[in-house]
Amino acid sequence: MNGAAADTLFDVRGLTKVYRGAGGDVHALRGVDLQVRRGEVIVLLGPSGSGKSSLLNILGGLDRATAGQVVFEGQDLAKANEKALTAYRRRFVGFIFQFFNLTPSLTARENVELVTHIALDPMPADEALALVGLGARMDHFPSQLSGGEQQRVAVARALAKRPAILFCDEPTGSLDSETGTQVLDAIIHVASEVKATTMIVTHNVGIADIADRVIRFSDGRVHTLIENTTKKAPKELTW
């Protein structure tokens, strides 16, 4: 195994996704090639329907490709069955959603425990919550937390399992700028702590500055891929 391959987390080749519908086929991805490196932060930009969420869903093991391959740790996710995808998500993947998706009947701590419970080498839930600055609010239910706090619980939940890859789908989409910054800060902070690769899908161009690489999607293809040489900390962002 050479150095470059060892450094690559995902090797995506010719990835195609076609949604077949009554109104005709929709080509969401039209042959995407991409290498994702270990530990990097990637921001995916692009208008609605450009294919960025489809890519995220496939890499995240939520959806399957129509054609092409996605090699992760020597396994082609494009060929994996439902069971294998569940195991993949369970072991390697962390998710952060636009609408937080916390379980309302569980406290912050219990929401994190929900995931650490099934993880192989998790950090304690208390520790994960402390890392996102919620050490004092661990026993609150989601309804008792603000939007930003809820999203930070989601960050703790995603990263407490020490995932190899963290997918964030519009993580600041439901938050104001200041809260959004805090959440991004928590994401970057904890992701580096657990050495997770991070992929953020967003409409928000302002977020792009925190990335190592910025990928712009358009019409189901990678339009541009830019190495960001002036990477900023989330706190330095303005939007």
Place this chain on the structure above:
Amino acid sequence: MRWRLPPLHKKFLRHLWRMKWQALAIVLLVAAGVAVTVMTFSAEEALRSARATYYAQSSFADIFVTMERAPLTLARRAGMIPGVTAADPRIVANGLSLLPGFERPAQVRLISLPDRDDAALNRIAITRGRAPAPEALNEAVALQSFLDATKLRIGDDIQVTVNGRFVWFRIVGAALSAEYVYLPDAASVMPDDAHNGVLWVTRKALEGAADMHGAFNALAFSIAPGVQPRSIETRVERMFAPYGVQPVVMRADQPSHAFLEGELKELQTSGTIFPPVFLIVAAALVHMTLLRQTEVQREEIGLLKAFGYTDLEAARPFAMTAILIAGLGAALGALIGAVFAGSIVDIYARYMRFPALEPRFHVAAFAVAAGASLIAAVTGATAALGKVTRLSPATAMAPPRPDSYRVSWFERIVLGRSRGLLARLIARNVERRPARAALTVFGLAASVALLMGTQFLFGALDVVLDHTFYQRQRFSHQITFSLPRGPEAADDVRTLPGVMSFRLVRITSATLSNGARSVRTAITGLDPGDPLQRPLDATGELAPIKPQGVLLSKALAGKLGARPGDFVTVRLHERDRRVAAVVVAGIVTEYSGLGAYMDRRVLNTMIGEGDLSNAAQIVLDPLARGAFYRSLAETPGVVGAQSRDDVMATYRRVIAEAFRTSRTYYAVFAGIIAFGVAYNAGRIALSERSRDLATLEVLGFTHSEIAVIQLGEQAILAVVAVPIGLALGWLLAHGISLGYQRDEMQIPAIIDLDTLRMTLSVYGLTVAAVGCLIAYRLWRLDLVAVLKTRE
């Protein structure tokens, strides 16, 4: 312009279509409630109207009197008692007849036909063949059911032993009779047509056979409308007192009529107790389901209001859903009820011989049930309607906050500091919506209760049979003598083939009274320590026959309101009709009849006669049955022969034929409740939590783990419902046991292991099937779509 459905209606129909399976489950529940009502009341009306028509056609009598022997001239005088419109004298004789193909002799009743048919009461209806010629001595018309069961045909001869004489008749016709619409076997109270026959012969034929020249021993009366039968009773009894009159039998106590009444009462009981259960559960489901819909459609409702739709317009679709569910349920229920009523009437037709028993449709019962369904559905919808009306456009448009939960006292106490997240999730979900959880548990419990309350009858009947024929009675056969006999009867019985042991008993009819209450029954005189008759008390201990006092069955004691130590008045009907006050020595457990037991010698002394008996109870060698019966048919003075095995076989046959259908119906109906409740509760919970569950799946939980979370709550509710349902079922069983109570037979509210097994397996399988359906829905959850929607 082409007419188009208004958009609000389209929306309504689409929402309804989306919840079609849930709505269907409720429709089925309503249908079951309406169907039970229609089924029972239609069957009841069919029986009632067939009976009324037949009674009118045949001039069925109002009062029946039997005596030892009275001169014919007296019949005309009896007809002139004020209020009496007709008095019809008859000769009735009982005998035994051994028929080819049958081991045990049939008990045959011979009845004289009136000389003039037009004036007669209880006229028979000839269905095949003809009536005997007016002066014929050896022609008979037979009860049709007897011919059918014995395969005797018109033209066959039948020999009967009457009063020790052999008489024979040629069967010339088959007939139905209002007196024998239902002919219960003396021992089993169930129909045993092959062993119970009636032959109508000319008066002349029976005068000779029964030695009744110029006399009669039975008199039937009809009375004018509005006349109190009791006023006639006294006069009749006085008039015939010198002729050995037996107590007057009112139509209400006539066996066939009383049985029909019992059936009608049972149908009414079923039709009154069960349907409300369905409708209440249906209302609960409408409540749960529509309330959930207000949450699902919250934003749409807000939007409609923001557009300017009125509260009423916004709420109308919910009201319409409820009305539609009630309407469809009522229509479907009418259909199912009519079909089921038809099949029940078919079963009745096998045991109740009417010239015409046509299925009916009880319109009024249907109207009441349909109205009740509508009320139930609309009541169920009120909470949802209120919520839609109160929803302000602004709150409806705002994104929902996460549902607020808290750590409950229940969780603190029961789960403590345990870290089982699953248990917590389930406990909090249940506690968050306690009303819904309670309704779900109540609905499921109702189905368990209904299963138990309808299925226990069959198990309880086994208990009754075992108690009556094996624990209480230890003899296999009983023979009845036509007249009381002295100690020499023992020698005759002893010499019958196959008799291993026997005891003589004295059975006499009497009226027992306690204060204003009085009951006509039979007292059985037993020898103390009779090993073949073991009256048992409530604890199952032997209640010994004592020289003083009478043992009363629980049902009889209940009717008399008598307790041990009380004195009851015993009016004997035999000989010089003595009256005595007798102490109640004990209460014994019995499930059939209104039994009373005394020391035989004491009873004989009371009657005023010596050491007499009129029946023998026998333990017979099973291998000698054929010889025993053959010799019985040739023994003079034996008018009845009962066999325990035959009674048991009759019970099993009738129960298998007659009750299996209704048992299955009720099991299906109860299953519908369990299904409707579990399915709706499951779907509602799934709809509330689908986003939550999809998140878990995205986070790497397996399908099975998610299924445990989702179905765990349902399973816990289903399990909690079981003990509650069993308790309710126990109450229901008591109610049914009371409602079905008759003099001939009491079915105790005993729940045996089979009933429990049946109840739990039907319930368990139904709930498990719903679990599979919900799991299937869970499997099909679209992960990505769920994550993208905000609810």
